[in-house]
Amino acid sequence: MERTVTGPDAALWTLTAPGIHGNRVPMRDRSREDVDFCIVGAGAGGGVLGAKLAEAGFSVVILEAGEHWDPTRDFISDESAAAKLFWTDERITGGEHPVELGSNNSGRGVGGSTVHYSMVALRAHPEDFSRRSIDGDVPGADLVDWPLSFDDLEPYYEEVEEALQIAGPTFYPWGRRRRRYPQREHELNACANVLVRGCRHLGIPVAPSPIATLSAPHADRPPCVYRGLCNYGCTTNAKSSTLVTYIPRAIRAGAEVRPESMVAQVIHDEQGHASGVLYFRKGHKELHRQRAQHVIIAGYAIESPRLLLNSASSRFPDGLANSSGLVGKYFMVQSSDQAYAKFPERINQYKAPPPGGAISEHFNRTMPEAGFICGYVIEVIGPHPVEFSERLIAGRSLWGADLRREMLDYNFYSALGMVGEVMPQRSNHVSLHPTERDQYGLPVAYVVFSYHENDKRLIEHARRTMQRILEAAGGTGSWAAPRTAHIMGTCRMGSQPTTSVVNADCRAHDIPNLYICDGSVFPTSTGVNPSLTIQALAARTADRLCDKARRGDL
């Protein structure tokens, strides 16, 4: 798939980047330019923005702290060897329910978390954008409405689903009526069959799950082979991570994706406008500078606020875009507890994409008389041995001979997972740790989190439900283990500069040419996996930027 670059600027295409088939593709070198857009983070948000802006004719640089993966060489079919896909720079966690960070929420490398995520591709519901109006005030939490609606995002959900070729059912029973997914749903694995049997037995609606991996060939990518190592990098290239979809588009359109470049600081001029970033390049001791007309931060909900706070200057002593004092505040995860049970037949839970192909959104709504607001999705999971053994420790406090013996039944276990909405609490936050420093000498992020009473009741309900489903499907000895997934909220979106960090276009209230476009901007967590919403927001933001440019407002 080699491509020769032609045209007047062909001489500037002096770099190469990994293609997705073990080849190299030509890439433009923009290190000496004052580019239109410098994007920090080549993940879910950064990849979409990079591609759309480059395709619109802007000069774009995407800086990524991690490597640019070559799927044919870098993805190893092994749980432990996948550690390189996650942040290994240490963050500190605390609070009443300290969050574990790693494979559940912290990707590193081109593609970010879309390289290791479980590919569940759900749209938020229309109600999710007006939680405050619908469910009212919750004491101890700051529920708000989003400054945009589902209608604003709907065309972008469609656009991203088409670009990623989401494989989903012909009729999806939840959320607003929609057109058919671009590809058909996948065949179900044993774990998903357990969910389906259990739900049918209990009268709970269940449907095939929309996931971001191909069920049929598309362009130069083959369909999924059900090898089940999705969380450790897809060697098939069926998984529609940003790495194999938007990033190649960005590079072809002239963007430069610069890996192993850890952005340390966003810099600004005397007028308080962003003028570029300073970053550490692997193998170099000194800071480099990338000049840019606009800076978009897309480092996800811990690294983005951390960067803003680390960019404090004499003009902005509390960090950039922080006049509200809310950068880093309202840190949310989604509750993601898991339930397990044993079955008489071989499940071999490690096969096929973890979501297994089935899902129930029946509980993803505020249920009357439930005793809590908001809801959760029930999904399927398929942990591999190391992760499964960790669940036995976390959920049943097993160790020693008991643990080793229980693991012998690994192939007979089936598991369910939830994704539950979590309340935005100001006391949950990401700040700079007073003493800890990373390998670059930068203050590390300190993540403090505690569940709200509403969150706890929701989790309790979900655990009971999942265990009931497992038992209805024929499982015995069900148990549950705590877990969280995804992160969001730390640069919340709103229309008022006093109560939010960015506006509906993801533009920082304080700095007109600074944007934040990732999960940080979610004012509420929603009860569905966030990746599709992040990518739809990024697609919309790109269009809004293009609109502004056309009007001369940029």
Add this chain to the structure above:
Amino acid sequence: MMTGPTHHRESQSQDTSLFQSRYPHFNVLDKWATPDWDDQTRDAIRRRLEQVPTIRFFTEPERRTLEAVVEQILPQPDRTPTQKVPIVPWIDKKLFDDTRDGYRRDVLPPQQISWRMAIRGIDETAQALYGMAFSDLGSDPQRLVLERLQQGEPPGKTWQILPSHVFFSKVLTVAIVKIYYAHPMAWNEIGYHGPSSPRGYSRIWDGGIDPWDAQAEHGAHGDRS
């Protein structure tokens, strides 16, 4: 490149009844040269099997204590010392290289400090309860010492600074299983298929067993296809 390391299924020599695998004839490494393994995976697993690190971080007394702790957390009484899945060397390497996990609880110091503290604390608890060093204790007292750690606030000065239940359930046990269940011998015993690339799975339904899976030898295996 294509010939795998020689790791035969261990002949059961010690007390085997406790950990009777359902798949006694399954060996993941038999698939070394099949479409289930690709070059980068072979490299990674070969290094794991053949390049077991030497001890560079722990002192000899620390290593001895840790070996005893590991044998309690992930016992391998059914294997001779040379057959056992090595665990302490990999913990040692992690600490020597200071390879971190991406996050740390705020109540714990950095790992190079916390592990040394914990080993010291374990000996303090052993002394307080039984008047002996941990590695000199019999198996049952060793187990009881670790249970005290799991419950929290065991006797010992160190545990007044280092919360034992956090270290036990979030650091110690997790580090050990992360190493044990990454080893092909552990995969064999639980019937985990191991690497699979470029080939995937076809029989993904309940009871479905692919030709290259661990075949059903003991235990139920209804095919609900």
Add this chain to the structure above:
Amino acid sequence: MTSAVFLELGPFQWLAIILAMGTGVLFFDALVGHYRHRFGYRLQYAPLAVGTLVILAAVLAAARPSVTWVITALEMCGWGAAVTGLVGFGYHWYYGIVKKPAGLAWFLHYLMYGAPLLFPLMLTSMGLLAVIVAAGLSGARMVFGAPMPTALCLFVAVVLLGSILQAGILHYRGAFNNPAMYLPLSIPVVTVAVALWVAESPSAANETVFAILLWSTLLIGFTGFGMHLRGIDRQMGGLYVALFNLMQGPPQGVPGIFVALAGVGLVAVYLL
């Protein structure tokens, strides 16, 4: 009914050869599909056993068209295949759709991923073709209450329609990722219509049109063979993981049904 000869073989000998070929491709797909399910149901061996008998009988009948016991054997095998196919259809319906975890509530899903519903009925059709061939070889001019040419045209219409539907379901599952996947849903539909027309009121004109459509359908069938083979290569690992991709990829035999049906129609037009 005038009966012509082509390459020294009579029309029913040609039909016997086509029958052997058609049953052969079904045999192959049943083998792969049932192997994928580990022959978990004992009856999954039945189409392979019966298919083998039909193929043997058909080849014998082509070589020894006037031997009585051969013709009888062919007819018996034909009925056997017809019944086996019906039983298979029942199994595919019940175990492939109704008994699945979500059953009829997920009808479209299991139509795509459960057992391919109409494949067994293709075996039934081959069985009925065997009966027709046996009748023709013993000199009959009527079969199933209709004149030979009419019976064959109706046969083509019905079985081709079923094949189109089956291809449609599986190509829908493949999201029509290649434009060629629309081919079996295009011209063959017209072929079905014209087959019915010719069966109703044959004329020199519509038989010519029919022949053209049949040649096109034949071509589409061969294209299908090629595309399905390419489909295996397009999967991850291609022929390096041949067995796996055979089980997971497009069925290699069933485009041959389009070829076989076109062949049946062409025999009816040219040789009868």
